[in-house]
Amino acid sequence: MNLEKPETLVNIDCARPEPSRRFSVAPMMDWTDRHCRFFLRLLSKNALLYTEMVTTGALINGDAERFLRHDETEHPLALQLGGSVPADLAACARLAQAAGYDEVNLNVGCPSDRVQNNMIGACLMAHPALVADCVKAMQDAVSVPVTVKHRIGINGRDSYEQLCDFVGTVRDAGCNSFTVHARIAILEGLSPKENRDIPPLRYDVAAQLKTDFPELEIILNGGIKTLEQCQEHLQVFDGVMLGREAYHNPYILAEVDQQLFGSTDPVISRAQALALLRPYIAAHIAAGGSMHHITRHILGLGQGFPGARRFRQLLSVDIHKAKDPLALLDQAAELLEGR
Structure with a gap:
């Protein structure tokens, strides 16, 4: 994954296989x-x-x-x-x-x-x-x-x-x-x-x-x-x-x-997805971006489990006053453990 440069414009001339629209x-x-x-x-x-x-x-x-x-x-x-x-x-x-x-x-x-x-x-x-x-x-x-x-x-x-x-x-x-x-x-x-x-x-x-x-x-x-x-x-x-x-x-x-x-790979958990997203968020913040630019898209992960409402609150309300946004992200991630 290109986690170091999430804002890079890719320039590829080689042909790719036609994507599946299934x-x-x-x-x-x-x-x-x-x-x-x-x-x-x-x-x-x-x-x-x-x-x-x-x-x-x-x-x-x-x-x-x-x-x-x-x-x-x-x-x-x-x-x-x-x-x-x-x-x-x-x-x-x-x-x-x-x-x-x-x-x-x-x-x-x-x-x-x-x-x-x-x-x-x-x-x-x-x-x-x-x-x-x-x-x-x-x-x-x-x-x-x-x-x-x-x-x-x-x-x-x-x-x-x-x-x-x-x-x-x-x-x-x-x-x-x-x-x-x-x-x-x-x-x-x-x-x-x-x-x-x-x-x-x-x-x-x-x-x-x-x-x-x-x-x-x-x-x-x-x-x-x-x-x-x-x-x-x-x-x-x-x-x-x-x-x-x-x-x-x-x-x-x-x-x-x-x-x-028909994939036989294991289903990714919510916590695993957020862990994989964290370096991308960190790189975006380091480049001068706001964590909210990204985390506003993941609020839907907070559904159907105890603590889901708190998860959404952390990333939609508390995020705007957090001095350490990544620490807040880690706090939200803890709510996903075992889900």
């Missing part, structure tokens, strides 16, 4: 940053991890190194891009490949007003030909896989026929892997949070898509909470993607390798 953790704004991904990788060697969505403007006009920065141990790792200008997406895909990412994913699912105004996210479902042009431009620019994450529709364009038109058009541009959030997006009147809960889940629509496009890799996303549900969905779909559950209950990843990938 189980992945969804891209989540403000959540799946590099510190979160480093922690999640300690729990599962095989889960495919995604970055937060990064817009093409942020990479082209901003600090690309900061947005692309990751630790080598995070692989397999995909960068999710937001944008709708084919040339810009192609340029950003090249940056992603040069930085060592294993996949580039196009966001066609985010429903927020801010991204809609920039022709990013779910609103692109109304423009399948444009999405196809974006995908082709990226594929022509890089050798790593280019994938698409989308909804089953948007208000005003939510028929199954229109969904098939979208998938078929993007497929014809060369995309063969689609991650389907099995809800429509309501682009007016609902917040992004409400769009994750109010539109009903339609796993049957996503399953019909797999039936009608058997040659495509179809990954199911939306409302999945347990590994038992994952195993059930894997009877129909090529992969499953967890979002909020994987963040709020991260220890679910500890058994992913054994239950979904």
Whole structure:
């Protein structure tokens, strides 16, 4: 593990094998940053991890190194891009490949007003030909896989026929892997949070898509909470993607390798995971960072055991007044012993 330089931007030109999408953790704004991904990788060697969505403007006009920065141990790792200008997406895909990412994913699912105004996210479902042009431009620019994450529709364009038109058009541009959030997006009147809960889940629509496009890799996303549900969905779909559950209950990843990938390695304990994370935290603090940047992502470890509430309090409240944050971390770690 590259524990000495957690902020190093990796530059790798050699090709990696295509990552397995059997189980992945969804891209989540403000959540799946590099510190979160480093922690999640300690729990599962095989889960495919995604970055937060990064817009093409942020990479082209901003600090690309900061947005692309990751630790080598995070692989397999995909960068999710937001944008709708084919040339810009192609340029950003090249940056992603040069930085060592294993996949580039196009966001066609985010429903927020801010991204809609920039022709990013779910609103692109109304423009399948444009999405196809974006995908082709990226594929022509890089050798790593280019994938698409989308909804089953948007208000005003939510028929199954229109969904098939979208998938078929993007497929014809060369995309063969689609991650389907099995809800429509309501682009007016609902917040992004409400769009994750109010539109009903339609796993049957996503399953019909797999039936009608058997040659495509179809990954199911939306409302999945347990590994038992994952195993059930894997009877129909090529992969499953967890979002909020994987963040709020991260220890679910500890058994992913054994239950979904057939690993015979022992399941890592909560205490072992925190012990492996400690040198990374220490290096981040030594570089001038705050421990809270990292430990805010591990609060979900504190569930279902005596002392769990105290664990969360130490790392969410007491942390802000601690003179010795690593001593506080060690105090929290003691609560995990034997769990």
